[in-house]
Amino acid sequence: MAPAYKLTYFDVRGVAEPIRFLFKYGGIDFEDVRIKHEEWPQFKEKTPFGQLPVLEHNGKQVNQSIAVARYVAKQVKLVGKDDWENLEIDAIVDTINDLRMKLVQIFFEKDEEKKKTLKETAINETFPYYLTRLDTIVQKNKGHLAVGRLTWADFYFASMSPAFDSFVEGDAFGKYPNLKALRDKINAIPAIKSWIETRPKTAF
Amino acid sequence: MAPAYKLTYFDVRGVAEPIRFLFKYGGIDFEDVRIKHEEWPQFKEKTPFGQLPVLEHNGKQVNQSIAVARYVAKQVKLVGKDDWENLEIDAIVDTINDLRMKLVQIFFEKDEEKKKTLKETAINETFPYYLTRLDTIVQKNKGHLAVGRLTWADFYFASMSPAFDSFVEGDAFGKYPNLKALRDKINAIPAIKSWIETRPKTAF
Numbered sequence: 001m002a003p004a005y006k007l008t009y010f011d012v013r014g015v016a017e018p019i020r021f022l023f024k025y026g027g028i029d030f031e032d033v034r035i036k037h038e039e040w041p042q043f044k045e046k047t048p049f050g051q052l053p054v055l056e057h058n059g060k061q062v063n064q065s066i067a068v069a070r071y072v073a074k075q076v077k078l079v080g081k082d083d084w085e086n087l088e089i090d091a092i093v094d095t096i097n098d099l100r101m102k103l104v105q106i107f108f109e110k111d112e113e114k115k116k117t118l119k120e121t122a123i124n125e126t127f128p129y130y131l132t133r134l135d136t137i138v139q140k141n142k143g144h145l146a147v148g149r150l151t152w153a154d155f156y157f158a159s160m161s162p163a164f165d166s167f168v169e170g171d172a173f174g175k176y177p178n179l180k181a182l183r184d185k186i187n188a189i190p191a192i193k194s195w196i197e198t199r200p201k202t203a204f
Numbered sequence: 205m206a207p208a209y210k211l212t213y214f215d216v217r218g219v220a221e222p223i224r225f226l227f228k229y230g231g232i233d234f235e236d237v238r239i240k241h242e243e244w245p246q247f248k249e250k251t252p253f254g255q256l257p258v259l260e261h262n263g264k265q266v267n268q269s270i271a272v273a274r275y276v277a278k279q280v281k282l283v284g285k286d287d288w289e290n291l292e293i294d295a296i297v298d299t300i301n302d303l304r305m306k307l308v309q310i311f312f313e314k315d316e317e318k319k320k321t322l323k324e325t326a327i328n329e330t331f332p333y334y335l336t337r338l339d340t341i342v343q344k345n346k347g348h349l350a351v352g353r354l355t356w357a358d359f360y361f362a363s364m365s366p367a368f369d370s371f372v373e374g375d376a377f378g379k380y381p382n383l384k385a386l387r388d389k390i391n392a393i394p395a396i397k398s399w400i401e402t403r404p405k406t407a408f
Contacts, residue, residue, distance in 0.1 A: 049299055049337060057288070067294035074287045083278045084261070090271035095253055133253060 005030040007068075009053040010037070012202045015065035016053040017159040019072055021186075022152060024195040026076025034200065066093060073152030080147055089146045092137070092153045099130045100160060103167045123168055131176045138178035143185065158186035166204060209234040211272075213257040214241070216406045219269035220257040221363040223276055225390075226356060228399040230280025238404065270297060270360075277356030284351055293350045296341070296357045303334045304364060307371045327372055335380045342382035347389065362390035370408060 005023070009016035011034035023030045035043050035052070044050050048063045055061070055068045062068065070090070073079050080086040106122055109115040134157075138145055145153040161183045164172035173180040186192060209227070213220035215238035227234045239247050239256070248254050252267045259265070259272045266272065274294070277283050284290040310326055313319040338361075342349055349357040365387045368376035377384040390396055 048295075049302075049334065055291075060288070062291055062295045064295040064298040067291055067298055070294060071287055071291040083275055084264070087259075087266055087271055087275040090274060091252075091266045091268040094268040094271055098253075130253065 003029040003031050004057060006033060006056040007031065007053055008033040008035060008043075008056070010035060010040075011200060012204050013159070013162065013199075014204065018069045018152075018156045019053065019055070019065065020195065020199070021155045021159040021192060022069060022072040022076055022078065024191045025078070025155060025189065026072070027191065028072070028075060066097060069093075069152060069156060073155075076152075078150065078152040078155065080151065085147045089151050089153045092134075092145045093156050095130070096134070096153075096157055096160065099126070100163065102126055103163070107167075119167075127164075127168065127172065131173070131179060135176040135178045138182050143178065143182055145182065154182060154186050155192075158183045158192075163204060207233040207235045208261060210237060210260040211235065211257055212237040212239060212247075212260070214239060214244075215404060216408050217363070217366065217403075218408065222273045222356075222360045223257065223259070223269065224399070224403070225359045225363040225396060226273060226276040226280055226282065228395045229282070229359060229393065230276070231395065232276070232279060270301060273297075273356060273360060277359075280356075282354065282356040282359065284355065289351045293355050293357045296338075296349045297360050299334070300338070300357075300361055300364065303330070304367065306330055307367070311371075323371075331368075331372065331376065335377070335383060339380040339382045342386050347382065347386055349386065358386060358390055359396075362387045362396075367408060 005028065007016060007019060007023075007030050013020075020030075020032065047054050048061060051063050053065050053068065054063050055071075070079075070093075080089050102122060106115060106118045109118060134145070142148045144150055145157055157179070161173065171180075173183060187196060209232065211220060211223055211227075211234050217224075224234075224236065251258050252265060255267050257269050257272065258267050259275075274283075274297075284293050306326060310319060310322045313322060338349070346352045348354055349361055361383070365377065375384075377387060391400060
């Protein structure tokens with residue numbers, strides 16, 4: 001039987017990786033479709049807003065990676081126990097995504113001189129600002145990013161962490177022991193460990 | 205008795221306005237705190253990540269406007285009936301936010317020549333691309349942005365619509381009859397109509 005879920009993205013980890021982590025953690029089978037760049041123009045027409053990833057399920061199609069990750073998190077029981085807990089989880093995920101978006105903007109900056117300055121500011125100011133606060137939050141939440149226990153925010157963070165490492169060209173979390181321990185703890189979960197070892201090797 | 209919720213933001217509609225619309229729709233009392241720019245540096249230190257809006261409730265504080273709007277939507281019963289419906293709602297909200305972010309980036313562009321080009325592309329290409337698709341979605345969803353009935357996605361859109369009008373310096377939805385009708389329908393809900401008439405008048 002074909003899997004009930006089909007996730008289509010490019011052949012990279014990118015913003016689909018949190019979704020893949022969550023499916024793997026919950027043992028939910030999914031079709032991990034990775035389209036080639038030459039297929040993209042034709043495929044783009046079939047997507048809701050010209051973007052990937054797209055999740056297909058029961059003949060329906062939906063875009064937006066964080067919304068999809070939240071949906072999968074509900075299926076694999078990695079959400080909060082009430083509305084306020086879910087708010088705290090959602091806020092942390094969006095905050096990590098804010099930091100990620102700042103890096104993406106720098107990545108796409110074409111002016112090399114400007115890019116260098118922006119990157120220095122990001123590494124010397126933006127990163128420490130966010131990571132110091134996130135590290136304290138993990139310390140206060142018994143080793144997790146929200147509500148004092150394992151939630152999809154932890155998976156969102158761990159699955160995205162290699163992108164931050166690439167940006168700083170090293171271990172982005174070396175100075176942040178609580179974040180580093182959390183990342184390592186998620187990556188050591190057997191289903192995640194196995195996925196990291198067997199997933200397609202891609203640059204980002 | 206003081207309201208159970210305190211929403212702190214700048215004295216503008218901005219990204220807090222969807223939250224205010226949802227509180228007003230549900231008849232939930234909240235403290236609408238609007239800090240002055242001269243108060244911001246001192247206040248910033250007290251926020252989780254140096255950003256507003258911040259929602260306070262039961263002695264807890266949380267950032268991220270869309271996460272807060274989703275939380276309030278749950279309190280006022282404007283969410284989906286199952287996980288997939290909530291995914292569809294979340295995806296539409298994030299898609300409208302994507303479009304908004306494109307405008308924000310242009311707004312902050314300092315190079316006037318580049319800003320002019322970016323604005324032309326936004327008005328001639330990006331806007332029609334998104335709004336044509338959103339208009340069709342509203343047509344297929346019985347006059348709503350998701351799941352065929354009133355949800356917080358509709359309030360998110362209507363509360364943000366003046367920002368789009370400002371950007372195009374006119375009615376951004378004039379050519380999109382379904383979106384225009386939806387916006388007008390939300391704005392005509394008595395609690396919303398009354399809020400629009402009595403809220404502080406601000407430029408954006």
